Amino acid sequence: xxxxxxxxxxxxxxxxxxxxxxxxxxxxxxxxxxxxxxxxxxxxxxxxxxxxxxxxxxxxxxxxxxxxxxxxxxxxxxxxxxxxxxxxxxxxxxxxxxxxxxxxxxxxxxxxxxxxxxxxxxxxxxxxxxxxxxxxxxxxxxxxxxxxxxxxxxxxxxxxxxxxxxxxxxxxxxxxxxxxxxxxxxxxxxxxxxxxxxxxxxxxxxxxxxxxxxxxxxxxxxxxxxxxxxxxxxxxxxxxxxxxxxxxxxxxxxxxxxxxxxxxxxxxxxxxxxxxxxxxxxxxxxxxxxxxxxxxxxxxxxxxxxxxxxxxxxxxxxxxxxxxxxxxxxxxxxxxxxxxxxxxxxxxxxxxxxxxxxxxxxxxxxxxxxxxxxxxxxxxxxxxxxxxxxxxxxxxxxxxxxxxxxxxxxxxxxxxxxxxxxxxxxxxxxxxxxxxxxxxxxxxxxxxxxxxxxxxxxxxxxxxxxxxxxxxxxxxxxxxxxxxxxxxx
Amino acid sequence: xxxxxxxxxxxxxxxxxxxxxxxxxxxxxxxxxxxxxxxxxxxxxxxxxxxxxxxxxxxxxxxxxxxxxxxxxxxxxxxxxxxxxxxxxxxxxxxxxxxxxxxxxxxxxxxxxxxxxxxxxxxxxxxxxxxxxxxxxxxxxxxxxxxxxxxxxxxxxxxxxxxxxxxxxxxxxxxxxxxxxxxxxxxxxxxxxxxxxxxxxxxxxxxxxxxxxxxxxxxxxxxxxxxxxxxxxxxxxxxxxxxxxxxxxxxxxxxxxxxxx
Numbered sequence: 001x002x003x004x005x006x007x008x009x010x011x012x013x014x015x016x017x018x019x020x021x022x023x024x025x026x027x028x029x030x031x032x033x034x035x036x037x038x039x040x041x042x043x044x045x046x047x048x049x050x051x052x053x054x055x056x057x058x059x060x061x062x063x064x065x066x067x068x069x070x071x072x073x074x075x076x077x078x079x080x081x082x083x084x085x086x087x088x089x090x091x092x093x094x095x096x097x098x099x100x101x102x103x104x105x106x107x108x109x110x111x112x113x114x115x116x117x118x119x120x121x122x123x124x125x126x127x128x129x130x131x132x133x134x135x136x137x138x139x140x141x142x143x144x145x146x147x148x149x150x151x152x153x154x155x156x157x158x159x160x161x162x163x164x165x166x167x168x169x170x171x172x173x174x175x176x177x178x179x180x181x182x183x184x185x186x187x188x189x190x191x192x193x194x195x196x197x198x199x200x201x202x203x204x205x206x207x208x209x210x211x212x213x214x215x216x217x218x219x220x221x222x223x224x225x226x227x228x229x230x231x232x233x234x235x236x237x238x239x240x241x242x243x244x245x246x247x248x249x250x251x252x253x254x255x256x257x258x259x260x261x262x263x264x265x266x267x268x269x270x271x272x273x274x275x276x277x278x279x280x281x282x283x284x285x286x287x288x289x290x291x292x293x294x295x296x297x298x299x300x301x302x303x304x305x306x307x308x309x310x311x312x313x314x315x316x317x318x319x320x321x322x323x324x325x326x327x328x329x330x331x332x333x334x335x336x337x338x339x340x341x342x343x344x345x346x347x348x349x350x351x352x353x354x355x356x357x358x359x360x361x362x363x364x365x366x367x368x369x370x371x372x373x374x375x376x377x378x379x380x381x382x383x384x385x386x387x388x389x390x391x392x393x394x395x396x397x398x399x400x401x402x403x404x405x406x407x408x409x410x411x412x413x414x415x416x417x418x419x420x421x422x423x424x425x426x427x428x429x430x431x432x433x434x435x436x437x438x439x440x441x442x443x444x445x446x447x448x449x450x451x452x453x454x455x456x457x458x459x460x461x462x463x464x465x466x467x468x469x470x471x472x473x474x475x476x477x478x479x480x481x482x483x484x485x486x487x488x489x
Numbered sequence: 490x491x492x493x494x495x496x497x498x499x500x501x502x503x504x505x506x507x508x509x510x511x512x513x514x515x516x517x518x519x520x521x522x523x524x525x526x527x528x529x530x531x532x533x534x535x536x537x538x539x540x541x542x543x544x545x546x547x548x549x550x551x552x553x554x555x556x557x558x559x560x561x562x563x564x565x566x567x568x569x570x571x572x573x574x575x576x577x578x579x580x581x582x583x584x585x586x587x588x589x590x591x592x593x594x595x596x597x598x599x600x601x602x603x604x605x606x607x608x609x610x611x612x613x614x615x616x617x618x619x620x621x622x623x624x625x626x627x628x629x630x631x632x633x634x635x636x637x638x639x640x641x642x643x644x645x646x647x648x649x650x651x652x653x654x655x656x657x658x659x660x661x662x663x664x665x666x667x668x669x670x671x672x673x674x675x676x677x678x679x680x681x682x683x684x685x686x687x688x689x690x691x692x693x694x695x696x697x698x699x700x701x702x703x704x705x706x707x708x709x710x711x712x713x714x715x716x717x718x719x720x721x722x723x724x725x726x727x728x729x730x731x732x733x734x735x736x737x738x739x740x741x742x743x744x745x746x747x748x749x750x
Contacts, residue, residue, distance in 0.1 A: 144532055144572040146690035236690030303691070332684055 026083055030065055030107075033075045038066040038113075049090050049100065049108040053155070055359045055407075056098030056442055061088060061108040068113050070186060070194060070228040077226065078192035080107055080472060087190070088474050089222040091131055091161030096360060097441025099165065099221050103476040109226055111160070117141050118229070119201075125234045126183060126203045131160035131227060138232075147234040150175040153437065154346075160227040166219030168437035173262075173395030174269045174301070175235060177437070178218055185217050186229035190468040194228075203231050216463070221439050222474035224467045238269075238301035242311055243335040244328035246318045247293045251275065252371040254294045257321040258394045259367055264317060266310050270299035271395040272342050275378070278349065278389035278402070282341035285348035290341055291325060296394070297342045345391045349402035352387055357407045361388075361420050363427035364398040364436030373426055374399065380422060384415050398436035425450070440478045449480065521721045523592065533569045536618025538576075540678040542685035543648065544616050545577035552650050553614065555579045559606060561599055563587045567701060574696035575688035581701035582606065586713065593715040595624075598706075600632035605709035607637055612673065619644055619677040630677035640670035646681040 030039045040046070041063050050060035067073045080087050086106025093100060102108060115132030122145050129138060136156045139148050152169035153162060161167075163185065168177035175181070183205070184198035196202070197213035217224055248254040251273075258271055273296055274282070280292045296318070300310045307330075315326050329335050341348070350358045365373050374390065381388045381401070392399025401423070405416050424434040424447045434440075434447040449457050461479055464471075471481075517524055533541075544556045558573035560566040561584040570581035584602055586594055607615050615637075620627035634641035642648065642657030649656045651669070659666045660679045688696075706713045734740045744750045 143687050144568075144575075146575065146688050146693040148687070237687050239689045239691045332686075 026079070026085070027063060029079055030063070030076060033079070034065060034067045034072045038068070040064045040066075046108070049088075049093070049110055050102055052093045052095040052098060052100050054096045054098045054441070054443075055357055056101055059098075059101030059103055061086075061102035062105045064090075064108045064110050066110050066113050070114075070188060073109065073111075073114075073188045073226055073228055074192045074194050076107070076109065077188050077190065081191045081470065084470055084472065086472050086475050087226065089131075089164065089226040091158030091164070092134060092156070094155035094157045095161070095165060095441065096362075096438045097165075097435075097443055099439060099441040099474070099477055101442060101476075103442075106472070106475075111158070111226070111228070114228065119231075120145070121203070122147060124203065124205075125236075126231055127234055128184075128203075128229055128231045129159050130229055131158050133159055135159055135162065142234070146237055148237050149181075149232055150235055151178055151181060159232065160230050163218050163230045164220060164222055164227055165439040166437070168393075168396070168398070170270045170272060170393055172393060172398075172437075173271055174267060179215055181233040182214055182218050182230055183233055184229075184231035185214055185227055187217055187225040187227055189225045190470065190473050195225075198231075205233070219439070221441065221478050223464060223478050224473060226473075239303045240301075240307055240330065241269075241335065242300045242307050242328055242330050243338050244298040244300070244311065244314070244326065245290075245295060245338050246298070246315075246323045246326045247291045247295045248318075248321065248323050249293065251294050251374050253321045253323065254296050255367070255370045255374075255394060257296065257318050257323060260317045260321070261314055262367075262395065264313055266300075266313055267302065268298060268310070268314070268395065269301040270297070271393075272297040273390070273392040273394035273399065274341060274345065275374070275390040278345055278391055279341065281348040281352050281389050282344060285351045286340055286344055288341060295341070296323070297339055299339075342391070345389075346402060349387075349389050349404055352389070353404045353406070355406070356387075356404045359403045359405065359416070360438070361401040361403060361423055362398070362436050362438040363424055363432060363434060364396060365427050365430045365432030367394075367397045369430040369432065370394065370397050370399070373430055373432075376426060377401065377423055380419060384419055386412070386415060386419055388419075393436075396436065397432070421447070442477060445478065445480045448478065517722055517724050521723055522719065523722050533572055534618050534621050534623075536620060536622070536678055536680070538618075538685040539680070539682050540616045540618050540676075541573045541576050541578060542683045543645075543676075543678055544614075545686075546683065547614075547648075547650075548577065548579075557582060557610060557612070559584065559603065561586050561594065561602055561706075563591055570701055571693070571696055572688050574699045574701075575693040576686055577692075578699075580699055583701050583703050584709075585703060585705050590713060593717075594713060595715055595717055596626045596628035596632055598711070598713040598715065599629050600636055601711045601713070602706055602709060603629070603633045604636035605711050607633070607673075609709065614673060615639075615675045617675070617677050619679050630675055634675035637673075637675070639673050639675050641675045641677070642668060642670055643677040644679040645676050646679050648676060648682070 027039055045064050046060040047058050049064045051058040065076055067076060077087060086104050088100055088102050088106060088108045090100050090108050090110045111131035113132060114130040116130050117127065117133055117138060119128040125147065134156045135149060138159060142148055150171045151162065151167060152171050153167040154169065157167065163178050163182050166178050183203050184196060186194065186196050188194055197217060198207065217227060254273055261268055275294055276292050279290050279295055282288060283290055298314065300307050302310060311328055318326055327338060329338055387404040388401035390399055390401050403416055405412050427434060428451055434444050434451050440448050464479055541558065547553045548556050556578040558570050558578040558581045560570050567583050570583055574581055603615060615633060617630045630643055631641060642655060642659065644660045645657050646660045647658035654669050654671055655674055656667065656669050659668065734743060
C-alpha cells in the first residue's frame with residue numbers, strides 16, 4: 001500500500017485525524033501551487049464534487065483543488081503522479097453516468113476557475129475555450145457575431161466536459177456531436193505533460209496529419225487526461241427557424257416519416273419523438289391539450305425561402321404516413337408554445353410520481369430498428385410495472401426512457417436495473433450501442449465490453465495503460481479494472 | 490401609422506457584466522477614479538437589445554416606416570450600431586464622443602443629444618433601454634422626454650398602438666400599470682417587453698451595406714460638459730469569513746456581542 005493510500009485508509013476509518021502530517025504535506029504542496037484558498041477538504045465541498053446528476057451515490061474525493069491555469073493543472077498532476085493520488089477532472093457536474101465519483105478517493109480537479117473564452121476567429125468559424133466556459137456562456141458571448149455552437153445536450157454543461165463525454169443533443173441530426181465539432185484539445189496527461197492533440201494553436205477545418213488523438217480524448221471521460229482547452233467548430237446562426245408538431249397513430253408511422261424526411265434531403269435541424277405516455281404526462285404537467293399519441297417535434301433552420309420548401313415537403317411526408325394535426329410556426333413565442341411539451345418532458349415525467357427520482361436510459365440503434373426496439377421496450381415496461389415515458393432524438397435512432405422510480409423501493413430499483421440491462425442488450429442485438437450520448441461512466445462498463453468484444457476492449461485497455469500506467473486518471477470509469485479483464489482472458 | 494422612429498440606445502458602450510463566478514470581477518482602477526475598461530468585452534446593453542427588437546417588430550407589423558439606431562461613444566460604438574442594423578434597423582447614426590469627454594458622458598448629456606437628434610430627424614418615437622447595466626442610472630429616457638416635452642412610457646413590458654395613441658403596460662413595484670400616451674413619445678424597454686433576436690450571419694453581412702452617419706455633439710449644438718464630478722469609485726467591502734459556533738446559546742451570545750440583537 002502506498003503512503004497516501006494508507007493514510008486515506010486510516011483517516012476514513014477514523015484511526016487518525018486528517019491533521020496527520022503526511023496528508024498535510026501533500027495538501028500544503030497543493031496550496032503552494034494554486035494558492036491557500038484554492039484547496040479544500042471541507043465536507044460540503046468534497047461532497048458537491050463527488051456527485052453529478054445521475055442516480056449513482058455520492059463518492060466524495062479526499063480533497064478538491066481549483067487551479068487557475070494549465071501550468072497549475074500540470075504541476076498538481078505531477079504531484080499526484082508522484083504520490084499515486086487519483087485525479088478526477090470536474091466541469092459542471094451535470095453528467096448522467098456517475099463519471100465524477102471518486103471511487104478510490106483522490107483529488108478532484110475542479111476546473112471552473114479556468115473560464116476564459118480565447119481566440120475567437122469569426123471568418124474561420126472557430127473558438128477556443130477553457131473548461132469553466134459553459135455552452136450557454138459561449139453562445140451569449142457569440143450572440144452579436146452571428147455565430148453559435150449548436151451542440152445542445154440540455155444541461156448548461158462545460159464545453160470541455162462535453163468534449164470529455166462526447167456529448168450530443170437534439171441538434172445532432174444536422175450539426176453533429178462533439179466528435180465532429182472538436183478541432184483541437186489541450187490535455188494534461190497523468191504525469192503532468194501538456195499536449196495539444198492537433199498541435200499547439202492549430203485549427204484547420206480538416207487534417208490528415210498523424211493519428212487522430214483529438215477524437216481519442218473526446219469521449220474518454222477523464223480516464224486518459226485532463227482537458228484544459230478545446231477548440232470548437234462554430235456555425236452561422238440560421239437566418240430563420242420554423243418549429244412544427246405532428247401526431248401519428250403509431251411509433252412505426254412516426255419513424256417511417258423520419259426516415260423519409262431524411263431521405264428526401266430535408267436538412268432538418270431537430271426531430272424529436274415523444275411517446276403517448278410522455279404526451280399524457282406533458283398534458284397533465286403543463287395543462288396542455290395535445291392528442292395523446294406518438295408525436296414528432298420538428299425544427300427547421302434556413303433562409304426564409306428554403307424553410308417554406310422544407311416545411312411543405314415534410315408536411316406531405318407526414319400526411320402520407322397518416323400523420324395529422326400538423327402545426328407549424330415561425331415567431332419565437334408560438335414556437336416555444338408548440339415545443340412546450342418537449343421542453344418540459346423531464347419535469348413532466350418526474351411529476352407523474354412526486355417524490356420519486358428520475359433516471360434517463362440512453363441507447364442508440366440504426367434508424368430502421370427504432371420501431372422494433374421502442375415497441376419491445378414499451379412491452380417490457382408494462383410487464384415489469386415500471387414508469388418510463390419515452391423521448392428520443394429519432395433522427396439519430398437515439399431514445400431515452402425517462403424512468404421514474406421510488407428510491408426507497410428496493411424491489412423497484414432491482415426491476416429498474418434489470419430493465420436497463422435488457423434494454424441495452426436489446427440495442428446491442430440490433431447493431432446499436434449501449435450509450436448514444438451519456439457515456440459509459442460507472443454503470444455501463446460491462447455493457448461496453450459486450451458491445452465491443454474482447455479484442456477491441458483489450459486495445460482500449462492497452463491505450464489506457466500506455467497513457468496512464470498507474471491508473472490515476474478517474475479510476476473505475478469506462479473500462480473495467482485490468483485484473484478482472486486478464487482473468488476473463 | 491406612418492412615421493419615422495428613432496430607436497436610440499443609451500450608452501452603447503456598456504461593460505458586459507460577466508455572469509460567471511466573481512473570480513475576476515470588473516476591477517476598480519488603483520486611483521479609485523473609475524473601473525478598468527481596457528480589454529473588457531463591450532457589447533450592446535441588454536435593455537437596448539430589447540428596445541431594438543421592439544422597434545424592428547413594429548416595423549415588421551408596418552406600424553412604423555423606418556428604424557434608426559443611434560449610439561454615442563468612441564469608434565467602437567459603430568460595432569454596436571452594426572449589431573442593431575443586423576437585427577433589422579434601417580440606418581445608423583454614430584455621435585462621436587471620445588476620451589475624457591466619453592468618460593464623463595452622463596445621462597443628461599446623452600439625453601440632450603437624443604433630443605436634438607429626434608428633432609432633426611423628425612422622429613415620432615424614441616425607444617431606449619430602461620437603464621444601462623454599467624451605471625444603472627435609469628435617467629436618459631426620462632430626461633429625453635422632458636427635454637422634448639413629450640409623454641413617456643417607461644419600464645414598458647407591452648406596447649400597442651391604438652389609433653394615434655400608444656397603450657403602454659408598465660412594470661412598477663406594485664404590479665402593472667397601463668397608460669395611454671400621445672405620439673410622439675419616448676419609451677423605455679423593460680425585460681419582459683420581448684425576447685431579442687440574435688443577429689444572424691447572413692443579416693450581419695447584409696448590414697454591412699447599411700449606412701451609418703457620423704457626427705459630433707457640436708454638430709447638434711449640444712454642450713456635453715458634465716455638471717457631475719466623480720469623487721471616488723470603490724469596490725464593495727470584502728466578504729469576511731464567517732464564524733462557527735457550537736450551540737444556540739453561543740450564537741445568541743455572539744449576536745448580542747455584535748450588537749445585532
